[in-house]
Structures are given as C-alpha cells and as structure tokens.
Amino acid sequence: MSGAPAGYEILRKIGTGGMAEVLLARRYPSDGLARIVVLKRLLERHRANAEIVTMFRDEARLMAMLCHPGIAQVYALEEQDGIPVLVMEHVDGPTLRAVLDAGRESSAHRLPIRVALAIGVAIAEALAYVHERSDDIGLPLRIVHRDVNPTNVLVRFDGYVKLVDFGIARSETRVVETRTGVLKGTLGYMAPEQLRGRRDLDHRTDVFSLGVVLYELVAGVHPFPATTPDELATRVLGGRFVGLRSAGHRVRRSLARTIEACLASDREARPASVRDVLSGLIEEANAVGGLPVPAEVSRVVRDLVPRLALVERDERRPEGPTRLSRSPASMAPPAASRSRSRSRRRTRSKTVVVALALALVVVTAGAYLVGRVLAGR
Numbered sequence: 001m002s003g004a005p006a007g008y009e010i011l012r013k014i015g016t017g018g019m020a021e022v023l024l025a026r027r028y029p030s031d032g033l034a035r036i037v038v039l040k041r042l043l044e045r046h047r048a049n050a051e052i053v054t055m056f057r058d059e060a061r062l063m064a065m066l067c068h069p070g071i072a073q074v075y076a077l078e079e080q081d082g083i084p085v086l087v088m089e090h091v092d093g094p095t096l097r098a099v100l101d102a103g104r105e106s107s108a109h110r111l112p113i114r115v116a117l118a119i120g121v122a123i124a125e126a127l128a129y130v131h132e133r134s135d136d137i138g139l140p141l142r143i144v145h146r147d148v149n150p151t152n153v154l155v156r157f158d159g160y161v162k163l164v165d166f167g168i169a170r171s172e173t174r175v176v177e178t179r180t181g182v183l184k185g186t187l188g189y190m191a192p193e194q195l196r197g198r199r200d201l202d203h204r205t206d207v208f209s210l211g212v213v214l215y216e217l218v219a220g221v222h223p224f225p226a227t228t229p230d231e232l233a234t235r236v237l238g239g240r241f242v243g244l245r246s247a248g249h250r251v252r253r254s255l256a257r258t259i260e261a262c263l264a265s266d267r268e269a270r271p272a273s274v275r276d277v278l279s280g281l282i283e284e285a286n287a288v289g290g291l292p293v294p295a296e297v298s299r300v301v302r303d304l305v306p307r308l309a310l311v312e313r314d315e316r317r318p319e320g321p322t323r324l325s326r327s328p329a330s331m332a333p334p335a336a337s338r339s340r341s342r343s344r345r346r347t348r349s350k351t352v353v354v355a356l357a358l359a360l361v362v363v364t365a366g367a368y369l370v371g372r373v374l375a376g377r
C-alpha cells in the first residue's frame with residue numbers, strides 16, 4: 001500500500017477489487033474538522049490505462065451527482081501521484097453479503113421477514129432514485145447501476161442501508177463505454193441480457209439483480225442454485241429459478257409474485273420499474289405489521305455481525321487536530337487490547353495473593369521464633 005494523499009492519514013485497507021483499493025482514512029482539511037472517510041484509489045497498475053482512468057473519473061462524477069440517504073455520498077476527487085482517489089462517506093457496517101451469510105447460519109436460517117423487507121425497501125428506494133435522476137435542466141440521466149449485489153449494499157450498524165460502487169454504472173454522462181466483449185457485473189446477479197453481452201442495457205437489468213437480492217433476503221438462499229459458473233449461467237439464461245413457495249419458503253403469495261416477476265428472463269415480462277417493485281414491498285410490509293424502525297434493523301445486524309473497533313488503539317492520536325474527529329466507537333479499545341488488559345489484571349491479582357501468602361509465612365515464623373526465645377528464658 002503506497003502512502004496517503006496529502007491531507008489524509010490511511011488507517012487500514014478495507015478491500016481490493018479489480019480496479020481499485022478501498023481504504024479507511026482520516027481526513028485533515030484546512031478547516032480543522034477532521035473526519036473518518038473512505039478512499040477508493042485506482043490501483044497503480046491501471047494508472048497508464050487511459051480508458052480505466054476515465055472510467056474511474058466517471059464513477060466519481062456520477063456519484064457526485066447523487067444525493068440520497070440510501071447512497072454513500074462522495075466528498076471529493078483527489079489526485080495522488082497522478083492516480084485518482086475518490087473520497088467518500090464511511091459507511092460503518094457490514095456488507096449485506098456478510099449479513100445474509102450470518103443470517104443463513106443463524107437458527108432461523110434467514111433474516112426476520114420485517115427486517116428483510118426493510119433492507120429490500122431501502123435498496124429499492126435508492127435504486128428508484130438513481131433511475132429517476134435527471135440533470136439540472138430536467139433531462140433524464142438514465143443511470144443504470146449494473147452491479148446490484150450484496151457486496152455493493154452496506155448495512156450500517158445503526159440500521160441504515162447504503163448502496164455503493166457505481167464503477168460500471170452507465171448513464172448519459174458516461175465518457176467511456178466499457179470495453180466491447182468484456183462482461184461487467186457479478187455472476188449470479190447479472191440479468192440474462194447482461195450475460196449475453198447486450199449493449200442496450202436499461203434499468204430493467206437492475207430490476208433483475210434487485211429480484212435476486214430480494215429473494216436472498218426473504219429466503220436466505222440464492223434463487224439459481226448451481227455448483228459451477230456454467231451451470232449458473234445456463235440456469236439464469238433459461239429463467240430456471242426455484243419458486244419461493246414451491247421450495248417451502250414461508251413467504252406470502254403476493255411477495256413471492258413481486259420477487260419472482262423481477263427474475264423473468266425476458267425483461268419485457270419484469271416489473272416496468274423499481275418503483276413498481278417498491279410498491280409491492282411496501283404493501284407487503286404493511287400486511288406484516290409495517291416496516292421496522294432502523295433501531296430494529298440495527299439490533300438484528302449487531303446480533304448477527306460482531307462490531308469491531310473502527311481503528312486500533314495505536315492508530316488513535318492522543319492529540320488529534322480536533323476531538324470531534326473521534327467517534328465514541330473509535331474511542332472503544334479494540335477487542336485485542338481489551339483482552340490484553342484483562343490478562344494484565346489477572347497477573348496483578350496473582351502477585352498480590354503470593355505476596356500476602358509470603359507475608360503470612362514470615363509473620364508466623366517470626367512469632368514462632370519469638371515464642372521459642374521467650375520460652376527458653
């Protein structure tokens with residue numbers, strides 16, 4: 001990992017994808033209001049590839065046009081030795097992938113239905129906003145995310161949900177179209193037309209991917225079970241998903257219809273918009289007692305996924321530029337140092353017991369000797 005862009009301190013790496021690395025960092029702006037941010041930095045090996053550099057800048061430009069509570073906010077586009085670095089809001093929580101995996105391993109084998117619906121509604125709201133976004137003079141931008149999948153959805157520990165990764169999103173403003181013949185997306189979430197390499201993808205591609213995510217949210221398993229990528233692609237292309245109710249998942253008929261409609265291999269047969277899917281989800285939520293508040297989602301997520309400290313103790317600065325820069329979460333000592341201090345406490349109490357025992361032996365021996373001396377007189 002190379003150094004940090006000027007004005008930033010890198011705390012740790014969050015992950016590395018094909019195009020960029022994602023880093024947790026602290027930003028020290030000139031106004032003194034330091035804060036934790038996420039840096040998405042183009043990998044050095046792509047620096048000379050003009051097409052990839054333009055794609056990366058496109059991602060930043062596109063994200064900067066989006067302002068929605070369900071989308072991670074972009075703050076700036078920095079430059080480090082000629083490499084573009086995207087600065088964005090840090091979403092403090094696990095990916096939906098991690099939440100789904102933990103839910104599947106729990107005793108219920110899936111998430112509670114109202115929490116699953118709340119997460120699904122949040123994703124659909126963000127996507128509907130993206131699809132409907134127009135430019136400043138009202139012309140539709142026709143943005144398609146093209147990579148809606150559980151690793152690109154983050155669930156904050158406080159129960160709010162955010163969509164990330166517009167790296168391959170398409171819009172009217174995109175400067176470069178992704179290279180011909182190169183499939184972009186995530187297998188298992190790509191719509192059949194995307195798998196076939198069609199270039200005229202529209203928002204209905206996202207409707208398909210949303211359908212796969214919704215299916216996993218309510219059932220805990222993938223709608224197209226397969227053991228090899230080829231088998232998976234064949235199943236998706238043939239529209240051969242496992243029916244929610246026929247597989248025994250306890251899902252109301254109307255919800256199963258809403259989700260399965262998204263999975264139609266022919267995009268004409270899918271719901272016309274994410275907004276339509278959203279209406280179905282909200283109706284469903286109303287039928288099962290209403291959408292839970294974020295605190296309820298938070299409780300479930302915290303139960304499923306352990307929350308580690310944001311930064312290690314050593315990374316905390318005793319004299320940071322501003323005390324406000326440190327959240328209460330980052331003030332909590334990390335688990336490792338908590339257990340270190342516990343073992344130090346244990347060692348200290350053992351020493352006290354041994355010292356007391358020694359003192360007792362010395363006092364007893366002294367008393368005995370004095371007694372002998374007195375008796376001998």
Ligand SMILES: Nc1ncnc2c1ncn2[C@@H]1O[C@H](COP(=O)(O)OP(=O)(O)O)[C@@H](O)[C@H]1O
Binds near residue numbers: 015018019022090
């Ligand atoms: N704003 C963010 N806050 C916290 N974690 C993030 C953020 N953006 C990305 N991540 C993490 O980094 C991973 C990769 O980021 P992403 O933008 O999806 O890049 P890639 O193109 O490599 O998939 C995500 O799956 C998520 O775990």
Ligand SMILES: [Mg+2]
Binds near residue numbers: 152
């Ligand atoms: Mg991603």
